[in-house]
Amino acid sequence: MKPLNPGEAWQVGRYRLLASLGEGGMGRVLLGASPDGRLVALKQVHPGFAHDEGFRSRFRREVETSRMVSGAYTAAVMDADPEADIPWLASVYVPGPSLKEAVDAAGPLPLESIRYLATGLASALTEIHRVGLIHRDLKPSNVLLTDDGPRVIDFGIARAAEGNTDLTHTGSVIGSPGFMSPEQAEGKSLTPASDMFSLGALLVMAATGQSPFAGNSTPQTLYNVVHTHPNLAMLPPPIRQLAEPCLAKDPAHRPTPAQLLDYLGAVRYASMPWPPPVHAQIAQHKEEVGRFLAKPPPPPIKPGAGNKRKRVLITVGAIVATLILAGGTVFAVSKLTSDSTNAANRPPRNPDPLSLERLQMVDACKLLDPNSIPLLGKTTVPENNSFGTCQYQSPTGGKLMINLGTNTTGDPLPRASYIDEHPVREMKYNEKEGPACQRLVQPTELKSVLIGANVQNNSGDICQAAQQALITIVGNLKNDPAQLPDHEGSYLGSDPCTALDDATANKILNGKAIKERHDLHSCTWSSEYQTIGFGLTFGDKSDLKGTSTNVNGTEVHEERSNDPKNNICHHTWLNTATDSDAKEVLDTYYSPIGNVNRDQSCAHSLEAAKAIIANMSKK
Incomplete structure (x- = not known):
């Protein structure tokens, strides 16, 4: 934990920044405090991601889904801003070392600590997979140890970086070589079983101090992950029985989190689940936080000061522009005046991304990528869809119907959750093809019309799949959705x-x-x-x-x-x-x-x- 650099911004969003917690491949992590005093770990992503609209879209979608994750062994996502100059997210701050820091300080963990660790990791993955997420980057630095068990952080965020051509190259993958699954190392499609492989590698690392596939170089490590058997010779038999099934090359042969929990059974409560040096690290983290909290906050900005600074900057910029571009000054000023006058004569445009005139022109069949809803699998779009609606077909026989403006009458539907500030309603019913669940979100402007995602006859949790689809739909609607062709004479955009x-x-x-x-x-x-x-x-x-x-x-x-x-x-x-x-x-x-x-x-x-x-x- 280090102080912020001199002159560095001390506020992001509504969070006061206190210290730097570290940096990684995705960005840096800062300790922050919300106005109500809660501590957060605020991750600012790498500036190289900021110009990539594809990343922002994926980041928004993954953050919204991550907000649905709960449970005792995860650090919940509290807030995020994918539209900031440098996108960020804030999760609950966990006072404790990472698994890597703990093993470096205390050496390999004892058997009971590893059983405690395995129970926490399997419980965390149960919650993460429940909402359709795959962690993708379960590694020692993404597992934090606290007085009452482990916490898994950064779930679902690694996927947002995939496809960023500035930070990756052809054939590269997002993840940590010694802890990724063979299918991830080969760039194949992932299932939740990929996280179970990473869990097995973490247990080996906790017991031995290193990955079971460690090589002299990254290419060698990746080769070992894909082609060689893990080195488990140093593992005590009880730990080997836990880790070895997880490290099967074939995803179908790995246990699920629930099966691993059944095998572990009831874990005995321990007031100090880790070796004493680890609990000393936890106490040190808490003391450091206390010291940074004790420092006086920066003086508040006077009312209007921000605007004054902006006016000064604009004035200086205008002077510089005049000195450099003297020949074009009259043109620039006259053009600005003309544009301002024209803008004043134009009718105001509704800024609400879920307003009637914006929703009317959205192509509903281009709102979702084929793989954007993990609980549905790779979807396809049949023909014969209409304006504002689209049916997506799941490979398992399920159907997802998107309706950007469905009318609701009768009794109010029960509230299931929120997406941003919008309440989400739920309706369950049965059809000839099987059970169906519809999740609907209420746009702020349209009182009798809702945006709906209806999942029918799908294997798994149909309501969770509908929620996942709705989160993605709303996120894409607020970004820059594909539009229907705006032909001359069309009545499509009229009320x-x-x-x-x-x-x-x-x-x-x-x-x-x-x-x-x-x-x-x-x-x-x-x-x-x-x-x-x-x-x-x-x-x-x-x-x-x-x-x-x-x-x-x-x-x-x-x-x-x-x-x-x-x-x-x-x-x-x-x-x-x-x-x-x-x-x-x-x-x-x-x-x-x-x-x-x-x-x-x-x-x-x-x-x-x-x-x-x-x-x-x-x-």
């Missing part, structure tokens, strides 16, 4: 509830119409016992059924229900103003309850369709 004017709706319904957005691309107007609906879907001419009529140059098709008890009537037409192959099918319907005949229903539906076509021609 469907403005398609029909209130006066016409009130006239058709013979009363005050109650307007409600049904989803991103449809709306209803209701009065007592009757409803007018309007919606936009993807399709072509083959989707138009029934007889046709001409409405101001638009071919409109009338379709009547075949059910004698159902007097609903639809009018549909194509938006031919777009030059896209992805045609927009517009649908208006009138739905009565009571004594209204089919002809009257169709007359009301056609009247609404005429008004909507007239309104569209004005846009």
Whole structure:
């Protein structure tokens, strides 16, 4: 633990920085304190990651999932900012040495300490794997020892660095050579069994002081991991029986965390689970923290001081620019004035990434990568999806349906968790294909429309898979999601509830119409016992059924229900103003309850369709 460098920033986010805890391949770790006094280990990632948007996206997704991990043997993630100039995350501070530091100070651990360590590691992996994460970098420096057991840190974060071409090269992998699995060393797809291999290597290291695959160089160590049997000759038999099954080359032959816990059975409680030198290190860590906490905090910034500094910097920058670029000064000032004037005349853009106008244009079938939801496996996207929705198919036969604007009615759904500031609701039900679970998040602006992830007939925890999908979806929506093509004449980005004017709706319904957005691309107007609906879907001419009529140059098709008890009537037409192959099918319907005949229903539906076509021609 070292003091901060002179002139170094003393605050990140809402955390006051106290000291430096160390540096590694992913970045550096700082000791911080939150406003309520809780201590955090704040990791600032390597500056080389900051310019990589792919890293930021992966980092955001992994952090959100890591927040779901709980349990006595992990250091919970408390906060993060993937959008900061240098992305960071804060987890609960653990006062104690790493496993490496402990073994360096005390030598190999005794049998009972290793059983204690194995129980804690298996319990931590149980929690990490429960939410669909794979640690990927379980090594001695990512295991901390405390008075009441081990803590696993940095779970799920190593994956965020994968694919960063500036910090890795072709054929390289993220991880620690002596503690990674053979499949990780070869760059293959990973399963939770990869972490169990690392656990076995950690137990060997704790008992002997070194990895069972240690070589004279990194290439030699990686070769040993993939091709040679581990060196277990120095292990006491009880520890060998724990470690050897974990170190099987074939992932299918390794035990799960639950099986390892069953084998270990009940571990006897110990007030001092580690050798005395390790507990002395823990006490030293606590004393050092106390000394840094006792130092007076930096003086508070005076109100307005930050703005004043910004104004001074802008002024100095302007002077320098004038001296260097004297010939272009008039142009630069006049352009800035012109842009500012134009910006003032433009309508304000909604900054909410989950607002109606942003969600309407998102391509739902490009929100998820094939491997972004570990609990679903590698997903594929069948054809015939519509605007704002997409169905992903799991290789195990499960389905994930994304709906960027689903309407909810009836009793409020139970709250399952939060994603950022948004409450998450849950709905479970059964279908012919099997059980289903839907997790829904409420955007701040849209009161009757939610973003949903619905998992059906999937092996494993379907609600956890839905939560994992929803976290990824929201994170990608807040980043820079792929957009649907914005064609000239498209009605896709318009508010469907403005398609029909209130006066016409009130006239058709013979009363005050109650307007409600049904989803991103449809709306209803209701009065007592009757409803007018309007919606936009993807399709072509083959989707138009029934007889046709001409409405101001638009071919409109009338379709009547075949059910004698159902007097609903639809009018549909194509938006031919777009030059896209992805045609927009517009649908208006009138739905009565009571004594209204089919002809009257169709007359009301056609009247609404005429008004909507007239309104569209004005846009």
